[in-house]
Amino acid sequence: MALAYLGVLLLVPLGLIFWRTFQHGAAPVWHSLTTPTALHAFRVSGIVAFWSVLLNTVFGIGAALLLVRHRFPGKRLFSALIDLPIAVSPVVVGLALILVYGKFSSFGGWLQGHGFQVIFALPGMVLATTFVSLPLVVRELAPVLTEIGIEQEQAAWTLGAGRFQAFRRITLPAIRWALGYGIVLTLARSLGEFGAVAVVSGRLVGQTQTATLVVDESFQNFDQATAYAVSVALAVIAIVILVVVNLMRPEVKA
Amino acid sequence: MATLWLSLLVLIPLGAVIWRANDKGTGAFWRAVTGPEAASAVKLTVAVAVVVSLINVVFGTLIAWVLVRDQFVGKRFLDALIDLPFALPTIVAGLVLLALYGVNSPVGVELAYTRAGVVMALLFVTLPFVVRTVQPVLLELDGDAEEAAASLGAGKFTTFRRIVLPNLVPAIAAGTALSFARAMSEFGATVLISGNLPFKTQVASVYTFNQIQSDNTLGAAAVATVLLAISLLVLLGLDVIQRWAVRRG
Amino acid sequence: MTESTRLVRRAAAVAALIAVAAACGSSTSSGKAATGSTSAGRTLPAAQLALVAYSTPQEAYDKIVAAFNKTSEGKNITFTKSFGASGDQSRAVESGLAADDVSFSLEPDMTRLVKKGIVAPTWNADPYKGMITDSVVVLVVRKGNPKHIQTWADLTKPGVEVITANPFTSGGARWNVMAAYGQAVKAQGGSDQAGRDYLAALFKNVPVQDDSARKSLQTFTSGKGDVLLAYENEAIFAQQKGQAIDYVTPESTILIENPAAVTANSKSPEQAKAFLDYLHGTEAQTIFAEAGYRPVLPGVKSPYPFPKPAALFTIADFGGWADVSKTFFDPAGSVMADVEKAKGVSVG
Numbered sequence: 024m025a026l027a028y029l030g031v032l033l034l035v036p037l038g039l040i041f042w043r044t045f046q047h048g049a050a051p052v053w054h055s056l057t058t059p060t061a062l063h064a065f066r067v068s069g070i071v072a073f074w075s076v077l078l079n080t081v082f083g084i085g086a087a088l089l090l091v092r093h094r095f096p097g098k099r100l101f102s103a104l105i106d107l108p109i110a111v112s113p114v115v116v117g118l119a120l121i122l123v124y125g126k127f128s129s130f131g132g133w134l135q136g137h138g139f140q141v142i143f144a145l146p147g148m149v150l151a152t153t154f155v156s157l158p159l160v161v162r163e164l165a166p167v168l169t170e171i172g173i174e175q176e177q178a179a180w181t182l183g184a185g186r187f188q189a190f191r192r193i194t195l196p197a198i199r200w201a202l203g204y205g206i207v208l209t210l211a212r213s214l215g216e217f218g219a220v221a222v223v224s225g226r227l228v229g230q231t232q233t234a235t236l237v238v239d240e241s242f243q244n245f246d247q248a249t250a251y252a253v254s255v256a257l258a259v260i261a262i263v264i265l266v267v268v269n270l271m272r273p274e275v276k277a
Numbered sequence: 278m279a280t281l282w283l284s285l286l287v288l289i290p291l292g293a294v295i296w297r298a299n300d301k302g303t304g305a306f307w308r309a310v311t312g313p314e315a316a317s318a319v320k321l322t323v324a325v326a327v328v329v330s331l332i333n334v335v336f337g338t339l340i341a342w343v344l345v346r347d348q349f350v351g352k353r354f355l356d357a358l359i360d361l362p363f364a365l366p367t368i369v370a371g372l373v374l375l376a377l378y379g380v381n382s383p384v385g386v387e388l389a390y391t392r393a394g395v396v397m398a399l400l401f402v403t404l405p406f407v408v409r410t411v412q413p414v415l416l417e418l419d420g421d422a423e424e425a426a427a428s429l430g431a432g433k434f435t436t437f438r439r440i441v442l443p444n445l446v447p448a449i450a451a452g453t454a455l456s457f458a459r460a461m462s463e464f465g466a467t468v469l470i471s472g473n474l475p476f477k478t479q480v481a482s483v484y485t486f487n488q489i490q491s492d493n494t495l496g497a498a499a500v501a502t503v504l505l506a507i508s509l510l511v512l513l514g515l516d517v518i519q520r521w522a523v524r525r526g
Numbered sequence: 527m528t529e530s531t532r533l534v535r536r537a538a539a540v541a542a543l544i545a546v547a548a549a550c551g552s553s554t555s556s557g558k559a560a561t562g563s564t565s566a567g568r569t570l571p572a573a574q575l576a577l578v579a580y581s582t583p584q585e586a587y588d589k590i591v592a593a594f595n596k597t598s599e600g601k602n603i604t605f606t607k608s609f610g611a612s613g614d615q616s617r618a619v620e621s622g623l624a625a626d627d628v629s630f631s632l633e634p635d636m637t638r639l640v641k642k643g644i645v646a647p648t649w650n651a652d653p654y655k656g657m658i659t660d661s662v663v664v665l666v667v668r669k670g671n672p673k674h675i676q677t678w679a680d681l682t683k684p685g686v687e688v689i690t691a692n693p694f695t696s697g698g699a700r701w702n703v704m705a706a707y708g709q710a711v712k713a714q715g716g717s718d719q720a721g722r723d724y725l726a727a728l729f730k731n732v733p734v735q736d737d738s739a740r741k742s743l744q745t746f747t748s749g750k751g752d753v754l755l756a757y758e759n760e761a762i763f764a765q766q767k768g769q770a771i772d773y774v775t776p777e778s779t780i781l782i783e784n785p786a787a788v789t790a791n792s793k794s795p796e797q798a799k800a801f802l803d804y805l806h807g808t809e810a811q812t813i814f815a816e817a818g819y820r821p822v823l824p825g826v827k828s829p830y831p832f833p834k835p836a837a838l839f840t841i842a843d844f845g846g847w848a849d850v851s852k853t854f855f856d857p858a859g860s861v862m863a864d865v866e867k868a869k870g871v872s873v874g
Contacts, residue, residue, distance in 0.1 A: 118485075119291055215369075244584070246767070
């Protein structure tokens, strides 16, 4: 019964996308994917996703450690706040970023005066993407960190290891699968983000257009071939990474 | 350090939205939020999010169970595919769902422009959440307690209900929290299929978008603030449930 | 550059434009009489211009920029281009998106920038009133017009599904509403009530109101509805992209005018102005015409018939956008607010 549910919800749409994309063979798909606009867009998506993953990994490790190992007032609120980005509509994210970093706000205007263009440039897009994928690494790491406890690290400290050394040699290997999975989810989410980025990107052709924006634009311009081709490319990239990571965890998914 | 980062990224922009909502005083805020269309959109969003989350609790747990306890051909593949809704950009999900359930539906099911269509779109987008939080817990559970119960004569369902389920509640709660939050905010997948019919199928995120497009940022910020507050309450509430279940179990 | 210098330059440019327009108008041009459309043919210093435009003319602009780069004036000028929904683009520029030349689908998107001081209030002081292309509201139907929709009256018949975007979020839909209102008013000898009655009857037949004109076109082409209210150039665009639709140009409809301007804070005002002038020239107007837009420059050849409706009216007949926005589209109380409320539909 569960399988039927899955089938209807997941497999049928998946099948439909692939069908519609490859209806006329693989050549037109390749052609759509290698236009300068598409290539630029993949590059922009890649850069934005890279920064988002990097920032969220660092934050994720820090926040997970904080949540699991420390007590502090407001901890539960902190935890809920980390999940909040998933509850925020992408439109609101864009609005919020413009309110704060837009040219006509005090902070944003000051930044722009000093040569920092945040909105309508890559930094704003990175901020938006990082925001929407904030909880992913944290949520993967927290349960595992809870599991492994802190004893081993403490032992290392008493034996004279530095904090970072202990972290690198003891904790990191223990959490590497959860971390890897969290990173992959963040990557997938970052590549697929549309709503928030659409508002803050400025849609400069060849400069601040991400792959998802190209999908939207092509679809709106009745260029369904490009829209589906790029969508499938994005999905395949993420699926491949997901499958690879899943396969590399034999002890967990046996 | 992490808190500094969090504050920069999350709190300041969200604070700006709340600030903007109160720009013209609380009176204007209330008016913006209790207007018939705004209220309707918020009610619909919450209702749909609840329905979707409940469905996910049942099916998410079921799917996690099947993926952990059963063996069948293509299981690994299916397991990896659960994350597909994450991988797919939301507008792509919207496009495909519209193609599937729209006017020229290849499967003959026309759900576009209806509430059922909105629910379908949200179910797709929130599929992974409960499944992924429950799976690791199920894997951890050793079968001893269940075997003991079986040997004492308990039926399968009773065993599930009394032994397995309590252990799963925290994970289900966590997954439901995420599922609810996501359903509240989803935009890309729903904007195409909902048809934007106010009082019928207009969810709050689309209403917010419309407000921005009508240059009514105050109205948009006001509704966004209400949604944030509701989400925060639900997240905290589910966190409480999690804690309570852990203490009991 | 001081204010007065800028004004003098602008006046000179306008004068040049008038001269050029006169020259173009009087010649029986064969379309590509290129150099007559640019002023003096001198080479401008290198610059990068940011073009921010609405989405439909994207292909046209790509061609126009390429052509501009071939002229002596434009050969050192590079462009960054941005395309999106007209309202979104206007709001982006308002929030700080850098732009030298802006081009929108309707005037209120330009007025928004004038209010913020991003575009000078004199932007429409030229003979074209700041407009670079025109269009009309047409009735888009399925290929072959199976339901035989020919007139506005057909739209209020029972069982007919009319698709239009929501006028509170879509500028394009506002043109639709004014066209519908206007033709009813004119048909009844000027009665405002007749116009309101028609709008109420029309919107009874509207099942879905997407938030943008382009989305409503998508909704229609994906199979929903019997007739769509849209810009003529949108219909032509869809046809060019292989969509199976036809369109009927009603006898009575509104003239849609698309504005373009340079921004007041442009870092390369001379080059920006040169490009804007180029848009009014024969080459650019021909490219627009080939894309389905009605050129503002007289005498430009086009592959499309652009039939002239017998009773064509403009927004000026109803007091211009400033008045119309207030009377018809104010969410707090207006003609459309009443119509939509009666239907229980989205008001802005």
